[in-house]
Amino acid sequence: MDCALDIFFLEAVLNGVLLAGLLALLALGLNLVFGVIDVVWICYAELVMVGMYAIFHFYKVVGLPLPVAMLAGILIVAMAGIILHVVVIRPVLETPPINQLLVTGGVLFFLQAAATMAFGVEFRNIGVQLGSVSFADMYFSWNRIITFVMALAIVFGLWLFLRRTFIGTAIRAVSQDRHIMPLMGVDTRQIYLITSAIGGGLAGLAACLMVLQFDIYPQIGLQFGLLVFMICVLGGLGNMVGGFVAAFIIAQFITIGGSCFATEWGYAIAFLFFMVMMFLRPRGLFGSKA
């Protein structure tokens, strides 16, 4: 219960930074889908879970090498993103937006239950331990450091894709005005499909990094799903830098709150902060008052 500014506090802060990288990566795919299709995939964290189980299955049960298993996992989740869009989202695209959110809630239940049926409720782990690095009496696991670096690289890669490629430009254009772009000859249906695939692929990438750090179980989505939504909204839609800053703030609340009090209070403070910020700045931390 002590919260002195000692070495443990510093360790918590640095671990928060490492966690923030992962959260920012998780928020990235959701942010893209949210910004372009204007749909909240409330089952986004469950897609990550699907990816984690897929990697676990290919690596531990089938016995493929880890990189191949991860690639397969990414492809599966990207496919899942496309299927989700075609089967579930497309029929409700023209209905009130809240229906789109709720319909993916049904998918959330389904995926959780399907995972329980396929893999049981036990905690699974791929058992890859990379050791840890110690620095001035503080310990950081390599898994977390690699995750952080990879997350930064992926964020940068997506940024390049959206800025430098033709499809990326089309995606950004649709996210700015989805009604005008069809008149300019852009097939929004196709853009939505590509966006869903990329969104799913990003969830798959996040899953690759998550399996290095966390145990896999059917309810894991509930652990961080809400955090990811909060980061998306706090950062402002389509604002990737904002998403990054929001991820850092939320992660600091969780790790510092967790080390000073108890884990659940760290989360509770983060949720409270989110609600207050929504009231003060409904368009996100860096949103303009439009």
Add this chain to the structure above:
Amino acid sequence: MTKPRFHPGYAIGLAGLIALPFVVTALFPSSEKYYLHLAIQVLLWAFIYTGWSLMGRFGLTSLGHGAFTGVGAYVTVLLWNYAGLTPLIGIPLAVLLAAALGLIVGYPCFRQRITGHYFALLTLALAEFVRLCIIGLRDLTGGSLGTQPQRYGNGISLYAVQFEPDRTLAYFIALATWVIGLYIWHRVDRSMDRYALEAASQDEDAASSVGIDVTREKLKITALSSAMCAFGGAMFGQYQMYIGPDTIAGLGVSLNIVFAAIAGGVYVMLGPTFGAFFTQMLAETLRVSIQGSEALKSWLGSSALALDSAIYGALLVFFIIYMPKGIVGTFLEWVEKRKSGP
């Protein structure tokens, strides 16, 4: 077109429900407790779902009503266990507190015009916040293991509002609660506030330009809806004689409320009730048939319990895509069409 003030069908239905415990006892003398337990659960959840639908039907899709059921149940039980305050006072206090919570969160929300996705995500955060507070205060609340109201005497008492051992009594209490819920729905349905809120849900600017105080109307319905959910949560805790952060609060409960109400239909009076009936029966039928079937058990093992959630989730997707008005709403629409058709 004037609708009859009181349809005779309602009187027959109510009479049937009053007779139900006696019929059940006569038909299944050995297992009447089980059937009554199911009926009580359906009625209490129906009350909670109806309370949610008061907001849900006006486009205020809250994913945070688990916060209110949680506050209702926990405040009541904690006051009884630690302060010895009778739930006769404790429940009204809990209900007031939940309504106040609804107003505190609602006011800035409605002033800032947070609607749709954002309103849903914000209320989701509220539900989780309350659940985490319950777990965090584990010295008082028993943390994630939950807690029990202290049994008073033989477990049947007006002073302690405990009625669990006598299922027939519990049934009538649940039935009365449910009827009150429907009456509140009916009153709202007939009020001017309904038209104001419907207008606001279509176009807020247009509604306020004709003199509707949108924030005020939304706050009124929020207070009413959260109060109902808190009362339902409190009664549920008193009936179950157990409350846990995941059974009466949090994300899971919130989502169940929303989905069951939508499956039944939020725009008609009996929609949420049917949603409660439908979801409870689905879960129970699947559970019993899995328990009874050796083949299913050996195929799925212990994870067979997840089968009902899988079917439930798939059905929800189906309902929202093809029947956004819910089962009862779609049925009534079909009846209307047949009447007015050739």
